[in-house]
Amino acid sequence: MSLTQERYEKWVxxxxxxxxxxxxxENMNEEEKNDAFYTLIxxxxxxxRGLLGPGTNxxxxxxxxxxxxGYANYIIAAGKEACEKGIAIGYDNRHMSREFAFDCADLLAKNNIRSYVFESLRPTPELSFAVRHxxxxxxxxxxxSHNPKEYNGYKLYDDKGCQLIPSLAAQVIDQVNAIEDELAIDANCTEEQKKLITVIGKDVDEEYYKNVLSIQLNPDVNKDIKIVFSPEHGTANIPVQEVYKRAxxxxIPVEEQCTPDPDFSNTPTPNPEQPGAYELALEYAxxxxxxxxxxxxPDxxxxxxxxxxxxxxxxxxxxxxxxxxxxxxxxxxxKQNKMPENPVMFNTVVTSDLGEKVAADYGVTTEKTLTGFKFIGEKVAKYEVTHEKNYVFGYEESYGSLIKPFVRDKDAPQACLMLAEACAYYKKEGKDLVDVLDSLYDRHGTYEESQVALTLSGEAGANRIKEILANLRKDSPAEIGGTKVVKSEDYKECVIKEGDKVTELTGFTKSDVLKYYLEDGSWIAVRPSGTEPxxxxxxxxxxxxxxDAHNKTVHFQQAMKELTQS
Known part of the structure; x- marks a missing residue:
């Protein structure tokens, strides 16, 4: 009997x-059994993060x-004070999110660990805020997050409200992997242990809203603008509308997409990276x-x-x-003489060069991290202690930014408020935000940024993704689409190659990422997603x-397609 079949028989x-x-x-076919049990999620x-349903995967x-x-065992190992401080728990609009959240609280209580669970769905950044608050x-x-309706997930945060960095996550992973039988675990706690669970809501909301409103740089700007807003059936609905009302x-909310619907019934996709997310909002606009x-x-x-x-x-x-x-x-x-000394901005190794050039124009240095806002949160925490540099902004190319670090994750309500203010401010100058972007191109050079995702599901897909990265390492391209590669960075092997020169790449946790710098000032990076196949x-x-940038983008995308299919 195969390991996959053994796991299936054990479960059923x-x-x-x-x-x-x-x-x-009992109604699974062989292909479904294999995908649900061929590995441990x-x-x-x-x-x-993964598909909802029965199975080890x-x-x-x-x-x-x-x-x-596993997380409870990690908390217990940290000591009695950690158990008493407890864990804040939040959840979004997805299928089973509320059930999972309250089950987590029960299981923590069974382990004599205090918890604070939101009464109803809340944004991820507010969960980060709640941990700190x-x-x-x-x-x-x-x-x-932005995955399709068939998915759900589970994210962990440290005491600073930051997603666990690799060194801490590794300790939790060891505890999780030490558990052999997930089916043997129940969350049945006593009535006395139930008292360790506190349901939270409006008090935390109020403090979060106050902090979001504090980011305004020109609170008295003429607000003669119209904003169409969609939460895509998710958690942003109440907080964003409340912040706008107070500011x-x-x-103008997209009413059909304001209900917390786990099936995302009135949107082709809940992912702002895809055009379908804007269809109804464009009609409203x-x-x-x-x-x-x-x-x-959604979160x-x-x-x-x-x-x-x-x-x-x-x-x-x-x-x-x-x-x-x-x-x-x-x-x-x-302009307001409020720029701090030694200002710093954080973004990632797959974020455009344009933002870095804009920041440099104002004397703000940029430090890069791997993809994942936890690395930006780690940087914030470091300078909070050393005071060597002062935070100004942090963002990723995947539509996530953080204005003020009272939250330690991407924060869309903050971003919504800041973009509204920027729109209102520039409107009184006779400009829109595309005009502002065009002026940045004039000053710093024209860029077109894009991302192409190759979806490869199941066991075969996972193996193919590994093969693509392995082949690129084995035969590193000297040119892409006829343009010379002048430098490459390998974040897994931790090396930088420039011609025949090889130097060590430092300052990053090892990660399966390759980045190629081209002779014309462009770059291309490749990485497997950490949350999707x-x-x-x-x-x-x-x-x-x-x-010109667009034509070159099409050319380079085709070149990479040919390179990775060969």
């Missing part, structure tokens, strides 16, 4: 199997309990002659942007909206004009 016949999974397991440095009550018991030892967020902005479209993902850590420009609506990339945010924030801090290709292409 186990007396502790949750009753809702029995019929699903990975509890990695980003927690867990799925998100379900049993794999969630295994993760939570309540003085907790850590946090759990039940969310699959005095006119917000045209009908209401809106200045700005803002779309948040409200990412924000997509559409701008009315010359009578048409232009959807910005995360790199573009991030660069506009940097320009506005830095220009206003400078995808191999991602990132392009930052420099051109003499928008048209």
């Amino acid at each position: 016949n186990h007396p502790n199997l949750d009753a809702r999974y029995k019929d699903v397991l 990975e509890f990695g440095t980003a927690g867990m 799925r998100i379900n009550i049993h794999t969630i309990r295994k993760a939570t018991q 309540l003085g907790c030892f850590g946090g759990i967020m039940i969310t699959a 005095g902005y006119t917000c 045209k009908k209401n002659d809106a200045d700005l479209i803002l779309v948040c993902d 409200a850590d990412r924000m997509g942007v559409g701008v009315k420009h010359n009578g048409e609506y232009v959807v910005l990339t995360g790199n573009q909206s991030g660069s506009v945010e940097i320009e506005y924030i830095c220009s206003q801090l400078t 995808k191999c991602k290709f990132y392009y930052c292409i420099k051109g003499a004009s928008k048209e």
Whole structure:
């Protein structure tokens, strides 16, 4: 009997199997069994994310309990004070999110660990805030972020409200992996232990809103703009509308997408990186002659942007909206003599060069991290202690940014408020946000940034992704699409190659990322997704004009497709 079949038989016949999974397991075909049981769902440095359903390679009550018991063992090992400080728990609108969250609280209570669970769905950044505000030892967020409706996930936070960095995550992973039978774990705590669970809500909301409102640089700006806003059925609905109301902005919600629907019934996709997320919002914008479209993902850590420009609506990339945010924030801090000494901005190794050039124009240095906002949070925590540098901004290319670090994760409500203010500020100068972006191209060079994701599901897909990266390492390209590669960085092997010269790449945790710098000032990066069955290709292409940059992007994308298919 294969290991896959053994796992299946164990589950389908186990007396502790949750009753809702029995019929699903008994009706699985061989292909479904293999995908659900061929491996154990990975509890990695980003927690867990996967398809909902029964199986060792799925998100379900049993794999969630295994993760939570491992986390509980980690908390207990940290000592009595850690158990008493407790864990804040948040959750989004997805199927089973609320059930998972309260089950986590019960299991922690069974382990004599205090918890604070939100009464209803809340944004990921508010969970990060709650950890800090309540003085907790850590946090759990039940969310699959921007993934399709079939997914859910589990993220862990430290006492600073930051997702666990690799060194801490490794300790939890060891505890999780030491648990052999996830089906043997139950969350039945006593009535006395139940008293360790506190349900939280409006008090924490109020403090979070106050902090979000504190980011305004020009609170008295003329707010004569119309904003169409969609939470994509997720957690951003109430907080963003409440912040806008208090700040005095006119917000037109996409009503059909304001219900917390786990099936995302009225949107083609909840992912702001995909055009379908904007379809209904664009209809609203045209009908209401809106200045700005803002779309948040379900757990409200990412924000997509559409701008009315010359009578048409232009959807910005995360790199573009991030660069506009940097320009506005830095220009206003400078104008108001509020720029701190030794200012620093953080972004990632797959984020566009444009933002770094904008920041440098205002004397702000940029430090790069690997993909994952936990690395930016780690940098914030470091300088909070050393005071060597002062935080100004942090962002990723994937539509996530953080204005003020009272939160230690991407924060869409903050970003929504700042983009609204920037839009209002520039409107009184006769400009829209695309005009601002174009002025940045004039000053710093024209870039087109894009991402192509190759989806490769299942065991065969996972092996193919590994093969693509292995082949690129084995035969490192000397040129891509006829343009010379002048330098490459390998974040797994920790080396930089420039011609025949090889030097050590330092300052990063080892990660399966390759980055190629081209002779024309462009770069291309490749990495497997940490949360989806995808191999991602990132392009930052420099051109003499928008048209030139676009044509070169198409050319380089085709070249990489041919290179990785050979």
